Amino acid sequence: MRVLMLAQFYPPVIGGEERHVFSLSEALVARGHQVAVATMPHPDRAPVEYLNGVTVHSLQGSMQRASALFSEEERPHVPPFPDPELTFRLSRLVSKFKPDVVHGHNWMIHQYLPLKLANKAKLVSTLHDYSFTCSIKTLLHNGDYCSGPGVAKCLSCAGAHFGPVKGQITAAAHFVTKPLLHRGVDNFIAVSHAVAEKSGLVDGSTPYSVIPTFIPDDLGSPPASIDPRLRQLPPDGYLLFVGDLNRHKGVHILLQAYARLEQAPPLVLIGRRTPGTPDELPPNVFLFESWPHHAVMHAWRRCLFGLAPSTFIEPCGTIVMEANVVGKTMIAANHGGLAELVEHGRSGLHVVPGDVDSLAETMRMLIDSPDLRRRLEEGALARAESFKARSVVPKIETIYGSPNKVRQPGGGAARVAHVSHQS
Incomplete structure (x- = not known):
């Protein structure tokens, strides 16, 4: 055709x-x-x-x-x-x-x-x-x-x-x-x-x-070259948010929830700066603007898990697919396309949209539960096959x-x- x-x-x-x-x-x-x-x-x-x-x-x-x-x-x-x-x-x-x-x-x-x-x-x-x-x-x-x-x-x-x-x-x-x-x-x-x-x-x-x-189909394969931007990342095992850095994507909720966690891994934000991007960040938060896609995929591989706390009804959620294809689980707001892509308890976890307490408690649980993370990661990797071209x-x-x-x-x-x- x-x-x-x-x-x-x-x-x-x-x-x-x-x-x-x-x-x-x-x-x-x-x-x-x-x-x-x-x-x-x-x-x-x-x-x-x-x-x-x-x-x-x-x-x-x-x-x-x-x-x-x-x-x-x-x-x-x-x-x-x-x-x-x-x-x-x-x-x-x-x-x-x-x-x-x-x-x-x-x-x-x-x-x-x-x-x-x-x-x-x-x-x-x-x-x-x-x-x-x-x-x-x-x-x-x-x-x-x-x-x-x-x-x-x-x-x-x-x-x-x-x-x-x-x-x-x-x-x-x-x-x-x-x-x-x-x-x-x-x-x-x-x-x-x-x-x-x-x-x-x-x-x-x-x-x-x-x-x-x-x-x-080949997105899960490691890119051949290493982008120099990756040297700016904290040690492997950080928490990762990818997307526009605005209130609709729940960045303000995420930062409030993260600030409540004690002895948590670093939080990395990668995305496009907007008028709603916070000017001040809590300690141990790293912000990187508009990285190329191959560098983002490297960042997914090195994180502990991903975060998608959107406060508006997300239409879909390609970031869920990108995280899952490299075996990473997601914490996502329980509405819209995110809720449809993340299977609660099987490939990831849902949180109440806009609820700081719900997000902080779920982040703490997943940080402290390596067995739960491994089980969700297995489910995420299996589910990724249905996301491919x-x-x-x-x-x-x-x-x-x-x-x-x-x-x-x-x-x-x-x-x-x-x-x-x-x-």
Whole structure:
């Protein structure tokens, strides 16, 4: 098949979503498909590059020319509505590549919707977060759980998050284009049952599947070279957090819980600094910013266990897969995609989200119980097999190759294929 990926960002810009698109594209090429990626330009990438069998096309849009709209130069997000210039450039690529499947990831799919009627390609959309329901993608309102979308509430929330003008345009466009997505997409893929439920797919009319993200088959193999950054790590046996260093990821809860522990191993934080990153750290805490992935994987190998105390409902949790594939167990918040990936008592332990006492007590127990750690590590390593590309990519191929299902009128329940790592 000829598969066209639509992704806002692609390496060298990297994050959980970007790594998934990168890994999926390369895995599909390895399985004999032709894959092209349409993405935003990057100063370190040519307009067209051929990377490991994947042709990457950098397409310029009008919105991206207004650099003042974006807080990060490397992440000029596409809007939740068609950008005329970007859609035009995408149409030229579609005409040339002639895809059998167009696979959209987040808001980049809006740039293709005006082209859908003129093309016979099947349109698949992976929801990596809550952007189908929430214009700020987190399901948080005033720092707390949101009860659901509402015009006035969403306009206010997006305005506070993005700024008054940009936020209100984003939220308004989000309400207008959501029905168009429902009609245009042939199959949704949600990265967790939490995302499927919170995005309204469960009661919708569009067929969907739940397929979490995955890791490359060889990710568990030690990298050939040793990154010099690793010399900064404390001795092996530290506790490890990997992710954006903000309150949503529970960093403030983690630091409070760690400060209560006596004679605990060092705590290592690796991630991207954000406006919510703490300025002061407790003793014996090490913070390293934005390490390359191969260095992070080395860090996983050398830790005692990992920590994912997210206070918001995490959509998935690739860090769980990365820890498990090298035989490390995780302590994770008991909600969202994290709870679905971590089997409590078998591959890791759950804690109450946002509860400092729960996290501190569980950390203390796992530090002091080597037998429990070994048992959970065995379960984590066994579970990692279901996270690998060879287990997951065939499920996505099945969606690509299946005929478009007839939707039930009146918004009735769609025929759904629930697929998880347990299956």
